[in-house]
Amino acid sequence: MKQRILMVLFFFLIQDYCLGQNLRQWDRRIDSLQIQYENASLDSVRVQTAIKLMDVLGNKAWIATNTGQFAVAYEAFRKAFDFWENPETIKLFGKVKHDKEYEKSYWSVLANLTFNYGHLMGATGNIEERLYYYQKAYQIAKEQEDVMNTVFSLTGLAFVYLTNNELDSAQMKIEEARSYPPELYNFEGYPEIKYIDGAIKLRLKLYEPALNAFWDGLEDAIEKDYPVGKATNNLGLSETYRYLNNMDSSYFFARQSINELRRIREIQMFEIDIALAYQNLYGHFRHFNQPDSAFRYLELAQVERSVLTKRKFANMAAFQQVLLIRERELANLEKENLAIQSRYRTYLFVFVLTVFLFIGGILIRANRQKQKANLLLASQKEEIQSALHQLKSTQAQLIQSEKMASLGELTAGIAHEIQNPLNFVNNFSEVSAELVEEVEEERAKSRETRDETLVSEILEDIKQNLEKINHHGKRADAIVKGMLEHSRTGSGEKELTDINTLVGEYLNLAYQSFKSKNKEIEIELISDLDPSIPKIELIRADIGKVLLNILNNAFYAVGAGHALSLQPMVTVSTRLREGSPIGAGGSNGKWIQISIYDNGPGIPDAIKDKIFQPFFTTKPTGQGTGLGLSLSYDIVKAHGGSIKVLSNENEGLPEGKAGTEFSIELPLLI
Incomplete structure (x- = not known):
């Protein structure tokens, strides 16, 4: 029974297998097993049902993690931990402790669940929690002489240390994992151990030992027809042969890794994906001085990275929402416990005044209850702090991903702009x-x-x-x-900037980026820039991000209009205005208006008030984060200005004029 459970939850689950699963089937089985557990009369039957329930919960959580459904995975893990570490469950296994197999099963499931939860933390960017749960899983497995979970945990720890460039610790952990003969744990993911071993040796510049490790891993993966093992070890061989200046072998194994990753797309555990495989081939051609081929694969890597990043945006946003809900629930629970404590004190005071003869017994009882409440509060406080730390880490990762996506858009535009003169x-x-x-x-x-x-x-x-x-x-x-x-990033301080020049630069970059992905759509660009506008003090890079976000949305909208047989058109204009619709304005009441108009489908009135809210987006899942307009709103506010939006359903646009117009209003300080 133990081997069956552990092999279902084995460490390296094949990615294309995960993608083919329907998580709803696990929900039906979970509900059915919970009913069986509650209705079982014999302790032995309840124990067996509990193990099956953990089997299904663990499968659901692991599959959700490897397919990027982090919010679903988190909820499944929390449900599994709440059930498995519940005093009632522990008491149930205590009743059948005469059966050593049941006792081993309890600790094996706990170790495996802890390790897999660490994997979720790593996939969501919470590195410290990932290391903590790997170490905790290792301690449980080692104490219980659970070889399979010990190897899992050691391999995970080795990869974390390798990622942190702590090569001595990584090598020590992988050597300990290799000290266990594979026949003791029947581990299908053995090629991953060889991959990590080879990656450590490669980092140490031990090229021949690295080649041997990667070859062993690849041969084992080919024998088992294991795509993850073939993808990782082919990638390792390509990098090693590049360092050895073996051009043919480096190229051959790079292509092999791409062939495997085209099917499985991502390997969450090792942070390897199809974009990284293209980037490796870019490194190959660059190393062997073939710039044309290198540039082509760099473009492919950027396209794939953009797709993967956008998909992760949506998953991380959902994960963040779950953490926020969890934090609120824990905060409410703490308030309820504080109210309970307050009632206990009131009862104590009443009892002391009314029943003086029984004061000794009442004090003892109250003291015991207070100790229990304090322990519960301490546990809840720790969980709240952990959830808050995870939330902050996730927010930081989302902002960094948004910056990388913007960088990809600019790079595509610049590349096409410079290609013509070349x-x-x-x-x-x-x-x-x-x-x-x-x-x-x-x-x-x-x-x-x-x-x-x-x-x-x-x-x-x-x-x-x-x-x-x-x-x-x-x-x-x-x-x-x-x-x-x-x-140029600058110092973050304001500088005199020509608004017309800035608008022209970002209009060109955004358009070239759009054309690189939508060559069949022809857009009419109209620039109406007021030459009388003086230079204005602003943070150039920040206002550039605002322009880029709004222009990208405009091109996206006219692309949708193109599907409706409309002639796509984007108009950008600048004007020097007098008066002060945005507040105090400049010292002389003058302000600059930047208008960006598109003839796309427009914004419905029902969602007009929500477009500047964080994480609100009308784009399909994986194509937008909902952060662009929110960040733009904050940047313009910080400059003392405002952003207004007019749509074809609003009063601001002339009658019969379809589309959307964003107006950026900045005070002119003279």
């Missing part, structure tokens, strides 16, 4: 080289047969080509300087 430079260079060859051929002829007129014409053509090369080279140089200016 193509001109390359083409004119090739033509000039051919013309030089013609001149050399003509010069090689005798003076009588040489056509000096032709030579002069060719030299004139070469001169014109060099002028064009110089022109487009300067154009590329200007683009690069603009990129550097755009990427």
Whole structure:
């Protein structure tokens, strides 16, 4: 029975298997087993049913974790822990302690559940909790001589230490895991042990031992037809051969890892996915000085990373909501316990006044109850603090992911912007080289047969080509300087900025990024920039993020309008205004208005008041986080301005004008 339970919950669950599961089947089985448990009359039957219930709960939690459904996984884990560590359950297993198999099953399930919960913490970015639960699982398994869960925990600890670059600790843990013969635990994920072993040796620059470890892991994975083992060890072999300057082997194993990861997409445990596989091939071509191929795979890596990041946004937001609800429940429970304590004190006071003869007994009873309440409060306080820490960690990860997604959008736009002048430079260079060859051929002829007129014409053509090369080279140089200016983080202080230039830069970047993913959609861009606008003091990078968020939403909206057979159009305008609709305004009552209009489907009145709320989005799941407009609102507020939105259903747009218009209003301080 123990082996059956543990193998169902084995450490490295294959990703494509997880994706094929329907979590609803687990809910039906959980409900059925709970009814059987409550109605069972014999202790032995209740124990067996409890083990089956934990089997199903553990499966649901593990599958949800590996498919990125973190909120579902968290709820399943909390339900499993609440049941398994409940005093009633512990008491039940105490009644059947004469059966050693049941006692071993209890501790094995607890160790495995603890380890898997640590995996959820790692997948959601809570690294300290991940290490804590791995260590706790190791202590339980080691004390109970549970070889399988001991190996699980040691392997997990080794990977955490490897991630933190604590190579001595990582090597010590993986060597301890390898000291257990595989036949003792029948572990299908043995290739992962070899992968971690090889990754540690690779980090230590022990290339030949690393190759041996990766080869052992790959051969075992191929024998078992285990996709996770094949993907990880192929990736390790590719990296190692690259360090050894073996170009053919490095490329071959890089392609093999991509083939496997195209099917399974992500390996949560090792933080490996299809984007990382493309990035590895980018590193290969860059190492062997093949920039064209390197750039192509870098683009593929960025596209895949954007898709994976957007999907994780939605899952992390749901996980955060669960943590918030959990925190509120614990806070309410603490208040209820404080109220209970207050009532106990009142009863004590009444008893002391009315029943003086029994004061001794009452004091003893109250003291015992107070101790129990204090223990309960201490436990609840610790859980609240843990939930709060997890919430803060998750929020930080969401903000970082939002920044990385914006960086991907800008990179795509910049890449397409700079490609045009580079193509001109390359083409004119090739033509000039051919013309030089013609001149050399003509010069090689005798003076009588040489056509000096032709030579002069060719030299004139070469001169014109060099002028064009110089022109487009300067154009590329200007683009690069603009990129550097755009990427400069600065000190976070305000600086004099030309609003028209800033708007033009971000309009171009957002459009190029949109075109890189939607080549078939043609958009009419209209710029109406007021040349009388003076420079204004602002934090350039922050206002740039605001413009980029709103422009990306505008292009997304007109893309939807394109599906409705509308001619997509985006208009950007700037105006110098007088008066002060946003408050006090500048010192002379002047302010700058930046308007971004699109003729997309518009924003319904029912959700107009919600668009600036954090995590509210109308985009499909995985395509938006709901943070862009919320952060933009805060940035403009910090500059003393405001953001207004007008839609085709609102009073601000002219009659018959479809779409949405965002107005950014900034005070002009003079």
